[in-house]
Amino acid sequence: MTTSRAAWCGMTLGALAAVTSLACEGGEKSAADSARSRRLATDSVAGSVTSGGVLRIALINDPIFDPVIAPDLGSVMLNKIIFPGLVRPDEQLRPTPDLAASWTAADDGLSYTFALRPGITWHDGAPFSARDVKFTFDQIIDPTSGSRLRSDFAAVAGTDILDSLTVRIRLKTPFAPFLTLLGYNTGILPEHLLKGAPLTQATDFNRRHPVGTGPFKVEEVVPGASVSLVRNPRYYGAPPHLDRIVFKIVSDVNAQVAQLRAGELDLITVEPATLASVHDVKGVTLLQVPVVQHYYVAFNVARPMFASPVVRRALGMAVDRNAIIKGVMRGYADAPRGTIPVVLRAFFDDSIAPIPYAPDSARALLASVGWTAGTDGTLHNAKGAPFAFSLLVDKGNPTREQTALAVQQDLRKIGINVTLRTMEFSALVRDHVLPGKFDAHVIWWTTPPDPDQYAFYHTGQDNNNVRWSNRTADSLLSLGRVTMDVAKRRAIYRAFQRLEMDDPPVLVLFYPREIQAVSTRLHGLPSLGIRDALRYSERFSIREP
Amino acid sequence: MWGFLLRRLGHAALVLLVVSTVTFAIVHAAPGGPSLLADPKLSVAEREAIESRLGLDQPIPVQYARWLSRLVRGDLGNSFLFESSNVSTIRSRLPNTLLLAGTALMLTMLVAIPLGAWSAERPGGWIDRVCNAFAFVAMSVPTFWLGIVLVLVFAVHWQLLPAGGASTVGVAGSVSDRLRHLTLPALVLATVGTAELFRYTRASARGVFGLAFVRTARAKGVSERGVRWRHGMRNALLPIVTVVGLQLPRLVGGAAITETVFSWPGMGRLGIEAALARDYPLVMAITLLVSAGVLVCSLLVDLAYFALDPRAHPDR
Numbered sequence: 001m002t003t004s005r006a007a008w009c010g011m012t013l014g015a016l017a018a019v020t021s022l023a024c025e026g027g028e029k030s031a032a033d034s035a036r037s038r039r040l041a042t043d044s045v046a047g048s049v050t051s052g053g054v055l056r057i058a059l060i061n062d063p064i065f066d067p068v069i070a071p072d073l074g075s076v077m078l079n080k081i082i083f084p085g086l087v088r089p090d091e092q093l094r095p096t097p098d099l100a101a102s103w104t105a106a107d108d109g110l111s112y113t114f115a116l117r118p119g120i121t122w123h124d125g126a127p128f129s130a131r132d133v134k135f136t137f138d139q140i141i142d143p144t145s146g147s148r149l150r151s152d153f154a155a156v157a158g159t160d161i162l163d164s165l166t167v168r169i170r171l172k173t174p175f176a177p178f179l180t181l182l183g184y185n186t187g188i189l190p191e192h193l194l195k196g197a198p199l200t201q202a203t204d205f206n207r208r209h210p211v212g213t214g215p216f217k218v219e220e221v222v223p224g225a226s227v228s229l230v231r232n233p234r235y236y237g238a239p240p241h242l243d244r245i246v247f248k249i250v251s252d253v254n255a256q257v258a259q260l261r262a263g264e265l266d267l268i269t270v271e272p273a274t275l276a277s278v279h280d281v282k283g284v285t286l287l288q289v290p291v292v293q294h295y296y297v298a299f300n301v302a303r304p305m306f307a308s309p310v311v312r313r314a315l316g317m318a319v320d321r322n323a324i325i326k327g328v329m330r331g332y333a334d335a336p337r338g339t340i341p342v343v344l345r346a347f348f349d350d351s352i353a354p355i356p357y358a359p360d361s362a363r364a365l366l367a368s369v370g371w372t373a374g375t376d377g378t379l380h381n382a383k384g385a386p387f388a389f390s391l392l393v394d395k396g397n398p399t400r401e402q403t404a405l406a407v408q409q410d411l412r413k414i415g416i417n418v419t420l421r422t423m424e425f426s427a428l429v430r431d432h433v434l435p436g437k438f439d440a441h442v443i444w445w446t447t448p449p450d451p452d453q454y455a456f457y458h459t460g461q462d463n464n465n466v467r468w469s470n471r472t473a474d475s476l477l478s479l480g481r482v483t484m485d486v487a488k489r490r491a492i493y494r495a496f497q498r499l500e501m502d503d504p505p506v507l508v509l510f511y512p513r514e515i516q517a518v519s520t521r522l523h524g525l526p527s528l529g530i531r532d533a534l535r536y537s538e539r540f541s542i543r544e545p
Numbered sequence: 546m547w548g549f550l551l552r553r554l555g556h557a558a559l560v561l562l563v564v565s566t567v568t569f570a571i572v573h574a575a576p577g578g579p580s581l582l583a584d585p586k587l588s589v590a591e592r593e594a595i596e597s598r599l600g601l602d603q604p605i606p607v608q609y610a611r612w613l614s615r616l617v618r619g620d621l622g623n624s625f626l627f628e629s630s631n632v633s634t635i636r637s638r639l640p641n642t643l644l645l646a647g648t649a650l651m652l653t654m655l656v657a658i659p660l661g662a663w664s665a666e667r668p669g670g671w672i673d674r675v676c677n678a679f680a681f682v683a684m685s686v687p688t689f690w691l692g693i694v695l696v697l698v699f700a701v702h703w704q705l706l707p708a709g710g711a712s713t714v715g716v717a718g719s720v721s722d723r724l725r726h727l728t729l730p731a732l733v734l735a736t737v738g739t740a741e742l743f744r745y746t747r748a749s750a751r752g753v754f755g756l757a758f759v760r761t762a763r764a765k766g767v768s769e770r771g772v773r774w775r776h777g778m779r780n781a782l783l784p785i786v787t788v789v790g791l792q793l794p795r796l797v798g799g800a801a802i803t804e805t806v807f808s809w810p811g812m813g814r815l816g817i818e819a820a821l822a823r824d825y826p827l828v829m830a831i832t833l834l835v836s837a838g839v840l841v842c843s844l845l846v847d848l849a850y851f852a853l854d855p856r857a858h859p860d861r
Contacts, residue, residue, distance in 0.1 A: 143590065224641075244715065248709075262701045264700075424576065462587075
């Protein structure tokens with residue numbers, strides 16, 4: 001999850017726009033404009049590519065160089081470059097070979113055998129082998145290692161070294177998302193440097209001198225300021241074009257924008273609320289990429305008010321999603337049809353009609369289950385209790401705060417009294433979401449590029465914070481995990497998606513697109529979210545216009 | 546004098562203990578909890594493993610006792626955020642803060658004290674009016690706004706100075722590069738302090754310049770220069786020393802907003818990050834350091850008083 005930005009961002013920009021002529025004029029780039037720029041950016045890769053140059057990317061926090069223990073955005077971005085995995089996702093988010101040259105899955109789906117690419121060396125010159133893969137997976141499933149990937153790989157039973165370049169990973173049950181997860185955050189660690197002590201205690205490795213196998217290696221770390229990577233001449237794949245990649249730690253979004261405009265940064269991601277300050281800036285292109293996220297309003301299904309699917313369906317019709325996508329997201333989002341985002345095209349069923357904005361039908365549906373409007377227009381049940389609840393949202397993120405406000409206003413229109421409560425993200429999660437102490441909140445999931453949502457929506461699972469329970473959904477979600485055949489899986493998740501229309505687990509608001517503000521000097525960026533795009537850093541190049 | 550210092554040292558130890566207890570209670574009472582546990586994706590088992598690794602599964606008094614016993618042995622603990630020792634984390638940030646806050650403080654004193662004295666000499670004169678107008682504006686402008694405007698003007702529009710950071714990455718420590726990066730943040734940080742100190746100096750000097758001993762000094766034929774500086778300003782400096790003393794703790798505590806606008810890797814931003822992430826050990830370490838800084842500064846202020854005003858000396 002990305003952390004929220006300081007609350008005063010909006011204020012600053014507003015004040016600036018009013019006072020200084022240097023602040024750019026408002027207005028949003030249309031989707032068509034962006035699509036065009038995206039084509040330009042990728043077309044140029046085909047031409048002659050110059051070598052050399054330094055790419056500068058903004059980072060919001062000091063990274064920890066270890067993909068197994070560090071879940072924060074800053075660490076994930078760096079670790080994607082330094083620590084390649086066995087596979088990496090292509091632009092359709094399908095796993096393709098990386099450290100593994102090829103693999104075979106056993107017929108029963110209970111093991112995968114990987115043939116590693118020969119001749120790979122670690123940044124310190126030591127040879128890479130099957131031992132490193134086994135070490136990494138042993139750490140991932142070890143409850144005492146500090147691993148943050150354990151629940152992703154709960155199905156892993158163990159790892160066997162068949163020879164120095166062949167490794168077999170055994171599973172307890174067939175697990176269809178396995179390969180996708182391997183290409184997600186699962187970088188391989190060097191056994192020869194990390195064996196013997198808990199990963200969290202390898203401070204020198206984690207903070208200063210990480211050793212991976214990626215196209216760039218760490219040259220210098222200045223805490224709180226920057227991380228410089230330099231080209232790895234021993235990289236096993238296509239030789240990297242850039243000389244260096246410098247990550248500058250700039251936590252404030254306004255400072256990021258200023259540095260991009262001053263030509264001191266080449267790549268930042270922005271929220272729709274910041275668009276105006278990067279729009280129409282000379283030397284900056286805006287790109288958009290659909291990402292594997294769904295933003296939603298969570299209703300606590302354990303509360304009687306939200307127990308009925310009819311009520312949740314009615315609430316879904318009462319919220320004008322298109323207005324939110326247009327107004328809050330400035331068009332940088334897609335209309336939802338269930339919890340599986342549209343970017344997972346192989347599984348997304350676009351024949352399903354989106355939930356319409358129909359406040360009158362919503363009122364009628366609510367009346368059918370006993371919520372009738374009083375003389376003042378507010379809804380009451382048979383006992384005379386009003387339909388009222390509090391909606392929690394994290395403080396400081398303009399997208400989510402404005403979204404919550406829109407939801408509040410839409411529900412007020414049909415007679416539901418919603419109280420907004422803002423709080424820090426950690427307080428929202430720890431004090432309300434996890435212990436189930438909430439009526440409703442606005443939040444989002446970032447998931448691996450796989451339709452498996454067992455952990456989020458199966459009865460009784462750790463991440464099913466809304467306490468939704470549907471027997472048919474349970475069996476579909478369980479079946480989807482163990483079904484290896486893609487066509488059968490597609491049918492399963494499409495059935496799940498249709499089921500969500502009748503019994504919505506959450507009120508899905510939109511699937512956001514990531515907005516990347518990129519220097520026109522940068523070429524070779526794949527059309528992927530920033531995290532996955534960094535898996536292709538060897539293809540990036542800098543060309544002065 | 547030695548008795549005084551010993552007493553102050555005793556007080557300081559007590560104050561630090563109280564501050565640490567209160568801070569510990571406050572950070573643990575703050576809503577939420579460590580950010581590494583605020584990931585809604587964590588399973589219950591993963592969360593419990595992290596809590597037990599960090600000792601967060603213990604009752605808070607036990608956690609405090611453990612923290613205190615480590616502190617007594619000189620161990621400030623490990624940060625949750627950085628998975629490394631707090632001493633090394635602080636050591637990497639403190640020099641940047643000393644440089645930025647020190648430069649700003651120097652600028653403040655060099656500009657505010659002479660201007661305050663000149664203004665006081667001819668109240669209503671053109672120097673006084675211009676300086677007052679400047680001070681009024683400088684005190685009213687929000688720091689982050691001033692910072693961003695300067696960045697837009699000098700870094701984005703004219704491209705004369707860098708927009709942020711403490712040095713150009715990859716350029717090995719050149720002095721001119723450091724100075725270029727230091728200019729804007731130091732200017733912003735000095736602006737408010739200068740305005741405040743100017744107003745205090747002016748008020749204090751005006752009070753003193755009207756007193757009888759100044760008239761006496763003039764009457765006995767001391768040069769105007771001597772009247773102003775040796776007699777007048779020496780006495781006017783007493784409240785000024787207090788004001789400067791109040792600004793001193795920034796030398797270790799950093800200036801969060803300026804550091805954020807200019808992405809300056811200093812203590813202020815570190816403190817904010819630690820507090821937002823509920824990084825208990827790091828918050829405690831920073832609080833202790835800043836409290837110690839405040840105590841040292843107030844001691845320095847007292848010593849400066851003794852030097853300026855012999856009547857205040859404890860041995861008298």
